[in-house]
Amino acid sequence: MKAFMNVMVFLMISMPLFSDSIVDPSVSVKRTSEKAFSLQVSNAVNEEVQVSIIDGYGEIVYSHRFVDEKDISRTYNLTKLPEGDYSLNVEKPQSLWIQPLAIEAGMLQIQEQALKTVFKPTIRAHEDLVDFDLLCPVNSEVKIRIFDESEEKPLYTETLETEGSLQKRFNLSQLEDGHYLMDVQINDGDQTFAFRKTIELEK
Known part of the structure; x- marks a missing residue:
């Protein structure tokens, strides 16, 4: 499910890991x-x-x-x-x-x-582009939302099933300069894990 408001997504790659879980050997x-x-x-x-x-x-x-x-x-x-x-x-x-x-x-x-290892999403902002990279177990459900500072209503929402590795690029060029929040929820079938990161747009 997707809901858009001045947010463009123009790159998505999903790569299978052929594994139900990921273990951190360290x-x-x-x-x-x-x-x-x-x-x-x-x-x-x-x-x-x-x-x-x-x-x-x-x-x-x-x-x-x-x-x-x-x-x-x-x-x-x-x-x-x-x-x-x-x-x-x-x-x-x-x-x-x-x-x-x-x-x-x-x-x-x-x-x-x-035992389980949950990897946090890597979120990198560069001018009006935001790169998103996530490694997670096969068949996980990932929900991505982008909010403005009020956090009242998401500007963008997407829920998808992953095959393991997920990369996306968001084009936020139509949004005004300011602070935004990316909220990511990962459901592996047993638990839901939530991660948040503030994005600063300054074009």
């Missing part, structure tokens, strides 16, 4: 005892890495930001947490790595089969 987790695990993040130099543990109600029970550490190696002890479902989130500038966890009968379970 992040790994391993159980070290009944309720503890180790986290390894490699090649994190010149990056900010946000590590969070979130419970089944969406509450953050732990969060720490690492800045400019080449290799991150930490052990986390969850003995004080009650039984239930959790997720370990590792957010990097270009991706979000999500590892579901569970504490059952006093034992930590790392649900490796449910």
